[in-house]
Amino acid sequence: xxxxxxxxxxxxxxxxxxxxxxxxLPSEPEIAAQLGVxxxxxxxxxxxxxxxxxxxxxxxxxxxxxxxxxxxxxPSEETDSLHDIIERSFMQRIxxxxxxxxxxxxxxxxxxxxxxxxxxVREFLIRFSRFGLIEKRPNSHWTxxxxxxxxxxxxxxxxxxxxxxxxxxxxxxxRDNQAWTxxxxxxxEHLAMLAxxxxxxxxxxxxxxxxxxxxxxxxxxxxxxxxYDAIAIIFHYHYQWNKTAARERNERAIHEHLDYIAALESGxxxxxxxxxxxxxxxxxQTLLQSLPQIATESA
Amino acid sequence: xxxxxxxxxxxxxxxxxxxxxxxxLPSEPEIAAQLGVxxxxxxxxxxxxxxxxxxxxxxxxxxxxxxxxxxxxxPSEETDSLHDIIERSFMQRIxxxxxxxxxxxxxxxxxxxxxxxxxxVREFLIRFSRFGLIEKRPNSHWTxxxxxxxxxxxxxxxxxxxxxxxxxxxxxxxRDNQAWTxxxxxxxEHLAMLAxxxxxxxxxxxxxxxxxxxxxxxxxxxxxxxxYDAIAIIFHYHYQWNKTAARERNERAIHEHLDYIAALESGxxxxxxxxxxxxxxxxxQTLLQSLPQIATESA
DNA sequence: ATTTTGTTTTTTATCTACAATAAACATTTT
DNA sequence: AAAATGTTTATTGTAGATAAAAAACAAAAT
Numbered sequence: 001x002x003x004x005x006x007x008x009x010x011x012x013x014x015x016x017x018x019x020x021x022x023x024x025l026p027s028e029p030e031i032a033a034q035l036g037v038x039x040x041x042x043x044x045x046x047x048x049x050x051x052x053x054x055x056x057x058x059x060x061x062x063x064x065x066x067x068x069x070x071x072x073x074x075p076s077e078e079t080d081s082l083h084d085i086i087e088r089s090f091m092q093r094i095x096x097x098x099x100x101x102x103x104x105x106x107x108x109x110x111x112x113x114x115x116x117x118x119x120x121v122r123e124f125l126i127r128f129s130r131f132g133l134i135e136k137r138p139n140s141h142w143t144x145x146x147x148x149x150x151x152x153x154x155x156x157x158x159x160x161x162x163x164x165x166x167x168x169x170x171x172x173x174x175r176d177n178q179a180w181t182x183x184x185x186x187x188x189e190h191l192a193m194l195a196x197x198x199x200x201x202x203x204x205x206x207x208x209x210x211x212x213x214x215x216x217x218x219x220x221x222x223x224x225x226x227x228y229d230a231i232a233i234i235f236h237y238h239y240q241w242n243k244t245a246a247r248e249r250n251e252r253a254i255h256e257h258l259d260y261i262a263a264l265e266s267g268x269x270x271x272x273x274x275x276x277x278x279x280x281x282x283x284x285q286t287l288l289q290s291l292p293q294i295a296t297e298s299a
Numbered sequence: 300x301x302x303x304x305x306x307x308x309x310x311x312x313x314x315x316x317x318x319x320x321x322x323x324l325p326s327e328p329e330i331a332a333q334l335g336v337x338x339x340x341x342x343x344x345x346x347x348x349x350x351x352x353x354x355x356x357x358x359x360x361x362x363x364x365x366x367x368x369x370x371x372x373x374p375s376e377e378t379d380s381l382h383d384i385i386e387r388s389f390m391q392r393i394x395x396x397x398x399x400x401x402x403x404x405x406x407x408x409x410x411x412x413x414x415x416x417x418x419x420v421r422e423f424l425i426r427f428s429r430f431g432l433i434e435k436r437p438n439s440h441w442t443x444x445x446x447x448x449x450x451x452x453x454x455x456x457x458x459x460x461x462x463x464x465x466x467x468x469x470x471x472x473x474r475d476n477q478a479w480t481x482x483x484x485x486x487x488e489h490l491a492m493l494a495x496x497x498x499x500x501x502x503x504x505x506x507x508x509x510x511x512x513x514x515x516x517x518x519x520x521x522x523x524x525x526x527y528d529a530i531a532i533i534f535h536y537h538y539q540w541n542k543t544a545a546r547e548r549n550e551r552a553i554h555e556h557l558d559y560i561a562a563l564e565s566g567x568x569x570x571x572x573x574x575x576x577x578x579x580x581x582x583x584q585t586l587l588q589s590l591p592q593i594a595t596e597s598a
Numbered sequence: 599a600t601t602t603t604g605t606t607t608t609t610t611a612t613c614t615a616c617a618a619t620a621a622a623c624a625t626t627t628t
Numbered sequence: 629a630a631a632a633t634g635t636t637t638a639t640t641g642t643a644g645a646t647a648a649a650a651a652a653c654a655a656a657a658t
Contacts, residue, residue, distance in 0.1 A: 002647040003611050007438060027602055038650040043603090059603065060657080082612075108639065117613045118640085119418060126422055130429045132521045139306060139619060139640065154520045161460045221453040222431045223526070301617040302641050326632055337620040342633090358633065359627080381642075407609065416643040417610085438610065438649060 010079040011035045012045045016054065016068040025055065025062035082116060086124045089114045091237040094133065094144055097292065101146030105134060131230045147238065152291055156284045159231065160277075162224045163215065167260075167276045170218035171267055180265075182214055187261050194254050197247065204250040205239050211257055238290065249286055256282060309378040310334045311344045315353065315367040324354065324361035381415060385423045388413045390536040393432065393443055396591065400445030404433060430529045446537065451590055455583045458530065459576075461523045462514065466559075466575045469517035470566055479564075481513055486560050493553050496546065503549040504538050510556055537589065548585055555581060 015035055025031065025046075032042035050057040054068050090110070093099060111121045125142055128134060132151065136142045145151065173179055189207060193200050209232055216228045256279040263275035314334055324330065324345075331341035349356040353367050389409070392398060410420040424441055427433060431450065435441045444450065472478055488506060492499050508531055515527045555578040562574035 002613060002645075003649085005648055007649065029602075039603095040649060040651080044649090106639075119612060119614090122641090123422060123425055123611090126425050130525070132525070140621090141639075151521075154522060157464070157518075157520055158522045161464060165456070165460060219456075221456055222450075223453060223457045226429070226431070227522070301615075301643065302619085304618055306619065328632075338633095339619060339621080343619090405609075418612095418642060418644090421611090422641090439651090440609075 004078075004082065006079055006081050007037060008041050008044050009074040010081075011037050011041060012048060013073045013079055015045055016049065016072055019049075019054065019064045019068060021064050021067050023064050025064070027060070082120055083124065086114055086116065086120060087128075090124065090128070092241070095147065095237055095241045099144060099146065101144060101148055103144040103146075105142035105144055107142075130226075131234055133234070147234075147291065149288065149291055152287050155231065155234075156280075156287055158227060160280045160284075162219070162227060163212070163280060164273060164276055165221075166216045166219040166224060167264065167272050168269060169220075170215055170264055171269055171272045173218055179214065179218060183261055183264060186211055186214065187258065190254050190257055190261070194251070194258075197251050197254075201247040201250045204253065205235070208253065208257075209235065252282065253279070253286070303377075303381065305378055305380050306336060307340050307343050308373040309380075310336045310340060311347060312372045312378055314344055315348065315371055318348075318353065318363045318367060320363050320366050322363050324363070326359070381419055382423065385413055385415065385419060386427075386532075389423065389427070391540070394446065394536055394540045398443060398445065400443060400447055402443040402445075404441035404443055406441075429525075430533055432533070446533075446590065448587065448590055451586050454530065454533075455579075455586055457526060459579045459583075461518070461526060462511070462579060463572060463575055464520075465515045465518040465523060466563065466571050467568060468519075469514055469563055470568055470571045472517055478513065478517060482560055482563060485510055485513065486557065489553050489556055489560070493550070493557075496550050496553075500546040500549045503552065504534070507552065507556075508534065551581065552578070552585070 015031070026034075028039050028042050028046070031046070032039040035042060035045075046055070046057055046062065049055045049068075052068075052072060054064065054066060054072065056063045056065055105125070107118050107121050107125070111118045114121065125134065125136075129136065129142075132154070133145055133147065134142050135145055170179065186207075190211075193203065193207060213228065213232070216224055219225075256275070260272075260275040260279050263271040266272075314330070325333075327338050327341050327345070330345070331338040334341060334344075345354070345356055345361065348354045348367075351367075351371060353363065353365060353371065355362045355364055404424070406417050406420050406424070410417045413420070424433065424435075428435065428441075431444065431453070432446065433441050433443055469478065485506075489510075492502065492506060512527060512531070515523055518524075555574070559571075559574040559578050562570040565571075
């Protein structure tokens, strides 16, 4: 097969799930825009909905005949994009315990285990290489550099430089910027989580990511944004497999965030820098403590 | 064809050019190591040298019979790796005047014009995307963001953060580190260029790149190193097509480098930061002045 | 005159195949 | 026994083919 129609299936599921009986559906371009796909795909969805007797479709007339059931939807295995499948499978592998730094990565073997072609695996590895966790020797194999202490320290250094820069930029945003509203909303979310910290401390990592993303967006710098994307993906998987969420640590981080937010709102650059540094120092500690204790990079 | 034997041809040229009549050649593994290729390729080279009557080869006996001539070598078009060919062709294209920001990039068209398969072009574009000059919409085309003023400013911001960090690290290197010797040698090169500035001011960009690379290596941070690689490649092509080399500007930069070197050697962190900032400010000016004056990024 | 639908063309995403290259294994030589 | 050569196997790099998805074009409906 040249290509799976996962875009179609995923969009079909999304659209079918939102249908309500007896409503009339909008025009094809509008449906396409709603779903974020091309009109060709939107038409394919309408065609199938019609064939399944879920809608009646005649030119501009599109009426929902019945509510789709779970059986009408495609199973979730068929809706994941190949890229996501490879990413999940690969991350699981390199964050597992038997993935030693220095290990070779074999494209063909990876492709076979994931059940895909080599081209897709290659392209994934090339894209992934910008995260600094793997490295390639030309005409030869990829090497796993690994989530080591060195990696964490280098990551933390850059994160600190970027965040100090972004925080300073944030402080300079005009007061009518949307970011200030978002920041105030975020304070409320922090307070809400704090009020129920014993139940909700595990949700902190998601909030944490959104908070830092908000700060970084203020810098309007593509290199900073890209780097933060990379961090977010790495942390996403890292914390998914390393359940080291400690209540105390997260509670402290929330307090630091609140101080940080207050400093930003004050607009005082020295205060911003101070609050930012305090938080970054403990974030660095958290990162280092979450490492597998054995891993040390081979020179 | 599945693959060109450019590795072989390039290594063959390199090795043949270094042969001297009547000398005996080392063992196969040693030749392979010298050339940075596998023993298989080294043997292929020996085989051809032997077939061409350039060496006599019998097991461990390998004697050079005659000096290879230019006609024995492969023409340079055949020794360039596909990656380099694509890179050159692509950079030429996007730095040319008719490449407007916002333009679509078509993989198949690019591949046809370069005379290569789509796979290689795709992989190149993926790798190249980390430089921030192009961007992809999934399932759709790449967009050229272009070498715009916005790009230059974002690049300059990150470069400044990284270089201040690297310079501070450099100042902390132990005195017996090789980097200090290299730095001293580099001062001599700067002085030599300055002494003959009217003739040599055009060579400054190469020296400039080597100087900053030396500084950045002190940080031992893979993200900084990667970013500097990206900068170096972009500048390499940018200055190749934009011959804006001004004698006065380069002369001033050399003086700034010399002050910067002196500050590093003093070990005084405040002095280092000051000299670094002075140079970065004028480097930013140079970068902005080198831009094509029309280009402004479309939001 | 726009917007919507119908139809065709272009382009991307992915698989498979195969030569070049690297790496592994076996044998010989020092 | 260590290193070199000889031979075989595994892996990467690249082209070409094809279905999915997007985009462009054409006709019809408001």
